[in-house]
Amino acid sequence: xxxxxxSFPGLVALDDVDFDLRKSEVHxxxxxxxxxxxxxxxxxGGAYQKDAGEITLxxxxxxxxxxxxxxxxxxxxxxxxxxxxxxxxxxxxILLGREPMKIGAIIDQTAIFREAEKALRDxxxxxxxRQPIYELSVAQQQIVEVAxxxxxxxxxxIMDEPTSALTEYEIQSLFATIRKLKQRGVGxxxxxxxxxxxxxxxxxxxxxxxxxxxxxxxVSSISKPELIRMMVDRPVGEHFPKQTADRGEExxxxxxxxxxxxxxxxxxxxxxxxxxxxxxxxxxxxxxxxRTLFGLEKPDTGKMYVKGRLCEIRSPRAAIASGIGFxxxxxxxxxxxxxxxxxxxxxxxxxxxISKLGIVSQTEExxxxxxxxxxxxxxxxxLTQKVIYLSGGNQQKVVxxxxxxxxxDIFIFDEPTRGIDVGAKEEIYHLMNRLTANGVAILMIxxxxxxxxxxxxxxxxxxxxxxxxxFRAREATQEQILRCALGE
Amino acid sequence: xxxEFRISRNRQIGTLSGLLGLCGxxxxxxPYFLTVSNLLNIAEQTSIIAVVxxxxxxxxxxxxxxxxxxxxxxxxxxxxxxxLAAGRSIPLALTIGLLVGLACGIGNGVLISIGRLPPFxxxxxxxxxxxxxALLFTQGRPISGFSETFRSIATTDVLRVxxxxxxxxxxxxxxxxxxxxxxxxxxAYAIGGNETTAYLSGVNVRLYKTAVYGLxxxxxxxxxxxxTARLNSAxxxxxxxxELDAIAAVVIGxxxxxxxxxTVSGTLIGALIIGVLRNGLNLLAVSSFIQxxxxxxxxxxxxxxxxxxxxxxx
Numbered sequence: 001x002x003x004x005x006x007s008f009p010g011l012v013a014l015d016d017v018d019f020d021l022r023k024s025e026v027h028x029x030x031x032x033x034x035x036x037x038x039x040x041x042x043x044x045g046g047a048y049q050k051d052a053g054e055i056t057l058x059x060x061x062x063x064x065x066x067x068x069x070x071x072x073x074x075x076x077x078x079x080x081x082x083x084x085x086x087x088x089x090x091x092x093x094i095l096l097g098r099e100p101m102k103i104g105a106i107i108d109q110t111a112i113f114r115e116a117e118k119a120l121r122d123x124x125x126x127x128x129x130r131q132p133i134y135e136l137s138v139a140q141q142q143i144v145e146v147a148x149x150x151x152x153x154x155x156x157x158i159m160d161e162p163t164s165a166l167t168e169y170e171i172q173s174l175f176a177t178i179r180k181l182k183q184r185g186v187g188x189x190x191x192x193x194x195x196x197x198x199x200x201x202x203x204x205x206x207x208x209x210x211x212x213x214x215x216x217x218x219v220s221s222i223s224k225p226e227l228i229r230m231m232v233d234r235p236v237g238e239h240f241p242k243q244t245a246d247r248g249e250e251x252x253x254x255x256x257x258x259x260x261x262x263x264x265x266x267x268x269x270x271x272x273x274x275x276x277x278x279x280x281x282x283x284x285x286x287x288x289x290x291r292t293l294f295g296l297e298k299p300d301t302g303k304m305y306v307k308g309r310l311c312e313i314r315s316p317r318a319a320i321a322s323g324i325g326f327x328x329x330x331x332x333x334x335x336x337x338x339x340x341x342x343x344x345x346x347x348x349x350x351x352x353x354i355s356k357l358g359i360v361s362q363t364e365e366x367x368x369x370x371x372x373x374x375x376x377x378x379x380x381x382x383l384t385q386k387v388i389y390l391s392g393g394n395q396q397k398v399v400x401x402x403x404x405x406x407x408x409d410i411f412i413f414d415e416p417t418r419g420i421d422v423g424a425k426e427e428i429y430h431l432m433n434r435l436t437a438n439g440v441a442i443l444m445i446x447x448x449x450x451x452x453x454x455x456x457x458x459x460x461x462x463x464x465x466x467x468x469x470x471f472r473a474r475e476a477t478q479e480q481i482l483r484c485a486l487g488e
Numbered sequence: 489x490x491x492e493f494r495i496s497r498n499r500q501i502g503t504l505s506g507l508l509g510l511c512g513x514x515x516x517x518x519p520y521f522l523t524v525s526n527l528l529n530i531a532e533q534t535s536i537i538a539v540v541x542x543x544x545x546x547x548x549x550x551x552x553x554x555x556x557x558x559x560x561x562x563x564x565x566x567x568x569x570x571x572l573a574a575g576r577s578i579p580l581a582l583t584i585g586l587l588v589g590l591a592c593g594i595g596n597g598v599l600i601s602i603g604r605l606p607p608f609x610x611x612x613x614x615x616x617x618x619x620x621x622a623l624l625f626t627q628g629r630p631i632s633g634f635s636e637t638f639r640s641i642a643t644t645d646v647l648r649v650x651x652x653x654x655x656x657x658x659x660x661x662x663x664x665x666x667x668x669x670x671x672x673x674x675x676a677y678a679i680g681g682n683e684t685t686a687y688l689s690g691v692n693v694r695l696y697k698t699a700v701y702g703l704x705x706x707x708x709x710x711x712x713x714x715x716t717a718r719l720n721s722a723x724x725x726x727x728x729x730x731e732l733d734a735i736a737a738v739v740i741g742x743x744x745x746x747x748x749x750x751t752v753s754g755t756l757i758g759a760l761i762i763g764v765l766r767n768g769l770n771l772l773a774v775s776s777f778i779q780x781x782x783x784x785x786x787x788x789x790x791x792x793x794x795x796x797x798x799x800x801x802x
Contacts (some may be wrong), residue, residue, distance in 0.1 A: 360670060
């Protein structure tokens, strides 16, 4: 891809960007959110049309007009949000749109399963092709996506943030799959925010910044600080700007909370001014615990005390009333109303606080949102901008503002920096520091081990619905936590 | 100015110019069209559907639909008429009528929010139930012959403006204020935009969904008052197909059936477009069969243009 250019109204997304991919290599595309990575691969995948530049495939100039075109050219795209149909089986999904037929018009179900099984066997994974997609874990769904791409005989595979929803163990199995693909000559374009992964799986890396091409390097010849400098154009010394705040009174106490089959005898306390990290593999009950605290799951046993008072939290409304704010792991489907403005989103949990007799004070709404846009440096052209047009980092800040606006004093962060670029991540960490300095307690669930270690004061490690161990963050190591999370 | 506002305003300008353009064409074709008395006549004829469509706008903004509006109009109309016939005072009879509409609307809301029925199914059921109830209540016969005072609801003019038009304007001003200034309005957009997010933000989704259907039921009952006074008769078969006209007005007005966006001012323009079309085609002596074809085409064209411009915006 040479001299690629693409603009959207009011924004040059790509300005003269070059990119090349060899056979059997993993080429990592790196850059902050809004750097143009997604736009570039979307052009390659046929979702967007380039304004200028050219794309050559095997020395032949190609013009990719739509996703089907890209498929025919052997380019497969695995999106961050999967394109699988939940109620169809694994096999039907893998062969969707290319179902083998018999007697002209009847779908040959046996052939579907046979071919799907073959595709999965190539990846050396054991997934039942008859199982419906919705029963699979995120990691398994990803494998199905890869199998689908492979059965299309793709020679170029684009993976956008493939590990963002995976646990450590699942990432390793994905990497094993990627290595197998490389051996078969597939070229892989890999977008990720996680630098560690890049060093583990990447061969070359291309950095984009603000829609411009910064450079391409061999992974073996570049260091992390160098890469970060290329990305943000400023040296980032400290990854985790953790500031320890004074630990205040106990604000939340959980005693013996259990849900049959999911959570078992969970007891812990959180104090004002601390970050309590919750680590664990996917399925260890971390998110269920958060959902229980927020009134989304009904515990069978146990008690919860908020600020010393026994609380029955049966709904999000009750949780919010007792001062809990929940930043869900999925911003777009649970944290935001994408089609509404920054103001409407920010004030949503607080509307009853700023209305009298059901009438909303518009001055107050405006004042609060202006304050948080300023305080949190949210980049938006206007308060009335729909949040769908903001970058991931800014969207996350809007979600954070929702609870700041509501003056919550227990924040539950589920994967606070998922899908957010390095610069915005740091800003989120600084905001967490500010929160704890103001006496807020933070429960942070994260799959990113360095984040848990770097930002927590204490860490609870969950394993199969139980709290396996508690660590002081400063004394813990990744190995210790991983071992505990694996139940060893 | 923000993009959100600009888009909805541009959309509105589009619909409004459609309405004005239509008026222009009709003016050329029929000189009588653009007379004050004809315009007031159109406004009066539109007022009933417009009142129903105002409630429908709320429902559709929450990503719902209310198919029962026509039947609720008939049912609340006959209940109100029978209380009048039984000699109850006008304010009391009106209150009873409005409460019947509200109660049936809340019934819809409860089926949807607590019974978790899809809005289409719940209100389809209510559509049949309320129609049956209206027929049963009257044994299928219209209730006619009301006092001069009651009929004056439809016949009074204020500075030549018919009273039903004033009611319609009031309904739209109040609806606009509810939608833009109150909790109910904010929550309606949030629920329609993303119900999960709204719930996780502490919005009492069940309550506000129910409220929206209650509001729609009330609007139907209010339309029943206007219709009954105008016809001097409450008919159990009144309001058939009104749901379709109301939905058409909402959709022409730029409210998305997917929920989360829309305005009542758009709906008013949408209702007027339908009203103007009917009136104009009548003036031009176009057969009612062709009228249906024309109105259907307008609905489809309005939404086609809408999606076209939205897609281009992306």
